[in-house]
Amino acid sequence: SGKQKGLKIALATVLPNAEHRNCAKNVYANWKNKYGDLDYKPYFWNVAYSKTVGEYDLHIAELKAFDSKAHDDLLAVDPNTWCLAFFTGNARSAHVCNSLSESFNKTIKGARELPLINMLEAIRKQAMTRISRRFNIARACILPFPKKLWRIRDLKVSDSVRKRRNWTKPDQTGHNRTR
Incomplete structure (x- = not known):
């Protein structure tokens, strides 16, 4: 402008x-x-x-x-x-919209009208509430990885097992040998 x-x-x-x-x-x-x-x-x-x-x-x-x-x-x-x-690679960001800063400004909009100490306290409470909520979501997750990554891992493991299945063949003595 x-x-x-x-x-x-x-x-x-x-x-x-x-x-x-x-x-x-x-x-x-x-x-x-x-x-x-x-x-x-x-x-x-x-x-x-x-x-x-x-x-x-x-x-x-x-x-x-x-x-x-x-x-x-x-x-x-x-x-x-x-x-x-x-865009050059200098900024290390591919965002064409500054949505992150706008989102942050929207979340603290109500607190910005308060006196300085009260504003900082309101932002602190809001941040602590958000962190606690995300912590509880993460704690409820029983898998070591998100479900999507877990499915990808399972697919890769099963594919790897399938490929290795024919890698060794038992010889006459019953011991596995490489081809």
Whole structure:
């Protein structure tokens, strides 16, 4: 937004090697003001989640074929800041949306209105409650791994046993020998 232009310039000056990203949800929300029809939504998210530049080019061409004006308006926002295909590996994150920070902010929204000490106490209680709830769920699990991993392990073990079944053959004395 226009409010953050000075902040972006200041960050680029102070941290010239830092990668700046925009939340794709916010880019979509601004773009949706003009193109709010649900037909446009998959085009935007296909572009945003493109993993390679080739995939990006394909999806952006599909959008241009669908609506060239929407294509031009979308390219007005630098895709280097919100499209996965252009992210460098420096940030070590492939998120095009800052959902984690938004989720955290949503959970502490009520506490933020409190005085500082009360706010910190409310956040502490909330964190302790969440940790306790997850601990109880984990304690109720009787398997050493989640069920999905346990099934994968069982499949690999049974496949391994099946392959090894014919690996040795008994000789005339009854002892196993390798082939």
